[in-house]
Amino acid sequence: MPLIHLSVDVEVGEQSVDYRCSRCGMVALAVVTGGGAGLAANGVALSKAQYDAEIGAAALSRLAPCPRCGHRSRAALFKVLAVGAVVGVATAMAAAFVVAEQFHRSDPEGRLAPAVGAGTFLATVATTTALKLRSVRRRVRLRRVIR
Ligand SMILES: [Zn+2]
Helix, strand or coil: CCCCCEEEEECCCEEEEEEECCCCCCEEEEEEECCCEEEEECCEECCHHHHHHHCCHHHHHHHCCCCCCCCCCHHHHHHHHHHHHHHHHHHHHHHHHHHHHHCCCCCCCCCHHHHHHHHHHHHHHHHHHHHHHHHHHHHEEEEECCC
């Protein structure tokens, strides 16, 4: 039985932001579709507004690899990991709580819950990062601009 069910719901809309590669300096116009991705874990929406504020269209465009040199901003990636960690802590605590409740008799010392919590935390961070990078591939289109 999987403990976490993460789902992403994407809103429609399109935003254009300037893209400039920090390594090779290539300038492009990033067209980002979707007003924002709402993240839900176990059917509970996890502070959608906060998640969107942290990773807006501009940040999303920075997550796209540069079309010329393939560089991807580490700062933007780190931000995704940081947000994933916040979501991960909430999900891990929920999972640990469920485990502590359900295995109270077979595991009276409560050794299982922290382990499950830690595992859930890592899984959530990995999942949110993978989902985010997948949505970047789907939602960000880089258009070359001549300047
Ligand atoms: Zn580049």
